[in-house]
Amino acid sequence: MDKTTYFFGTSVFGQLISLIDSKIISKSATECLSDRYIKKFTTKDHLISMLFCSFAKCTSLREVSGAMLGLSGKTKHFQLNHIPKKSTLADANQRRDAETFGKIYNKLLLQYGHLLSDSRIKDLIYKQIEIFDSTTISLFKVILKCVGRNSQNGKKKGGIKVHTIINVDETVPKLLWFTDAAKHDHILLEKLKMDSNTIYVFDKGYNDYKAFKKFSENSTGFVTRIKDNAVYETIETNEIADNIHCGVLEDVIIEVTVKENSSESKLKLRKVRFYDRVLKREFEFLTNLFEMRADLIAAIYKLRWQIELLFKQLKQNFPLKYFSGDNENAIKIQMYCALIANLLMTVIQKKLKRSWAFSNLVSFCKIHLFNYIHLMNFLENPDKDWQKTQQKEWQYSLF
Secondary structure (H helix, E strand, O other), X not given: OOOOOOEOOOOHHHHHHOOOOHHHHHHHHHHHOOOOOOOOOOHHHHHHHHHHHHHHOOOOHHHHHXXXXXXXXXXXXXXXXXXXXXXXXXXXXXXXXOHHHHHHHHHHXXXXXXXXXXXXXXXXXXXXXXXEEEEEEEEOOOOOOEEEEEOOOOOEEEEEEXXXXXXXXXXXXXXXXXXXXXXXXXXXXXXXXXXXXXEEEOOHHHOOHHHHHHHHHOOOEEEEEOOOOOOOEEEEEOOOOOOOOOOEEEEEEEEEEEEEOOEEEEEEEEEEEEEEOOOOEEXXXXXXXXXXXXXXXXXXXXXXXXXXXXXXXXXXXXXXXXOOOOOHHHHHHHHHHHHHHHHHXXXXXXXXXXXXXXXXXXXXXXXXXXXXXXXXXXXXOOOHHHHHHHHHHHHHHOO
């Protein structure tokens, strides 16, 4: 009987774990003192267990523990030294600082940044474009402040809000903050780094004239949409050149009033009105980029859709509907591990020459998590063995 040419000495899960350098885990654990006084269930064991939860789409700690106990004797390939019981994993999720996993994620992002980055946009504009937004993830337990409608059992759902920043040339989060769902999005504006080489893109939910003034004072660009009830005065109308996209209907300089404590001041901004032929509707953009082409401002804002696609990708492909803990720290750990799993799958996707949809990759790895096949070789040419078998059967049929 012919053996598959894809057989490999390490399972698919082991190959995914091997993308994480052990030095990154140990360094992060040292920085956060997460292995202090720990004898058995180390940060590395904890990370691997929670990554298993993400890749296998487990919905409870009992499911994680039970599934991993069934792998007893086969854990060497994916570097797990201690298989946790449900109580061990629950205690670790509650006590081990979630920031340890945040540091691991950030170090991995730094390691694989060259694979994830696409510098074509930056080369065109000569500035880094960063998009920020937030998404609310509903919980089925009252852990944080309640949000949303009542569930069928009559109990209120809890919620956690994930505030995210991504570089436009990358498809994974750059920075994250977690708050309860009732917290206003403006908290993110306070954490932004002002940089003359950066343009921030965000939706009109973040409209704050005091923040816009701060952007302008620090020579930091921004592009957003103006609120429908915005009060302003038009002070100058810019001429729309013939080489500008015909969707640009208006390009004006406006002046808004900024109220700070008991004082008021005036701030000049630029408003661009643009008609989108695809969506068949008008948009009004607000920016402090006075020298940039009006149609380019509209194009920059359109890039904001990337962060919406990221949120959709995370929620659809990783277990973020049912949480494996009843405390805030456990939820953060699960979300960081989902982000790490998302990053690892994105690295695999970027390395492949063959085009694979992200959701198909995640589903494939879930099905073959503990099969011993060479992941990259199989994904590059999944039909190779089948075609070889069919060719032999055809040759035998001739005789």
